[in-house]
Amino acid sequence: MEVLYFAWVRERIGLPRERVETEAATVADLVAELRAREERYEAAFADLSALRVALDQELAEFDAPLEGVREVAFFPPMTGG
Amino acid sequence: MRISVQTAPFDLGEEANAFAAGVAGAGAVVTFTGVVRDLPGGGLQAMEIEHYPGMTEKAIGDIAQQAAGRWSLADVLVIHRYGRLAPGAPIMMVATAAPHRKDAFEAAEYLMDYLKSRAPFWKKELTAEGADWVAAKDADEDALHRW
Numbered sequence: 001m002e003v004l005y006f007a008w009v010r011e012r013i014g015l016p017r018e019r020v021e022t023e024a025a026t027v028a029d030l031v032a033e034l035r036a037r038e039e040r041y042e043a044a045f046a047d048l049s050a051l052r053v054a055l056d057q058e059l060a061e062f063d064a065p066l067e068g069v070r071e072v073a074f075f076p077p078m079t080g081g
Numbered sequence: 082m083r084i085s086v087q088t089a090p091f092d093l094g095e096e097a098n099a100f101a102a103g104v105a106g107a108g109a110v111v112t113f114t115g116v117v118r119d120l121p122g123g124g125l126q127a128m129e130i131e132h133y134p135g136m137t138e139k140a141i142g143d144i145a146q147q148a149a150g151r152w153s154l155a156d157v158l159v160i161h162r163y164g165r166l167a168p169g170a171p172i173m174m175v176a177t178a179a180p181h182r183k184d185a186f187e188a189a190e191y192l193m194d195y196l197k198s199r200a201p202f203w204k205k206e207l208t209a210e211g212a213d214w215v216a217a218k219d220a221d222e223d224a225l226h227r228w
Contacts, residue, residue: 004133006131006203007203008214054136054201057135057136057139058136059199073133075133075201075203077198077216078197078198078199078200078201079198079202079203079217080161080196080197080201080202081115081197
């Protein structure tokens, strides 16, 4: 699946997007896999309460299943308007 | 309904006039414009706005549809810019048209409340000291509860 990062999540990880091969069942499982990769991922995902997630461009919860999802995005709370 | 996510500046007067002309029989038109605010004491060099292409347009469209389902609206306009903006530059505008002002005002406030915390934009303030992401406020999230 495609994993996208925005704002300071993108800056901490150092990438706007990447292709991730995963068997993760939920968003939380995917986060655990990413955190285990490298320090920069650990730094980005250290505090999940400071993060939001969208699945196929719809806001979702961290316990949401990933089955059938093509695009996951992680970002801080939005500051539009 | 028109939704535009763009880097280009917009002319508030022209947009408001064109919007009002398109809903000549409506009775009430409300517009709101958000402008890049300087820091207390000055010093803001620019604001950089990032967004999530695709989701942004979809999220704003959903918010506008919700508003249209809730109030009696003749039309809705949302323009939101991204990229690098100077202090004082317009960031975004909403316009609502309705038969009566209460619907137009309330729908405009609803759109603003939801655009603030449910449309995927992120603001960064650039100063001589560096760059800081603008943190979302609890008050912005709380504002959604009144709807």
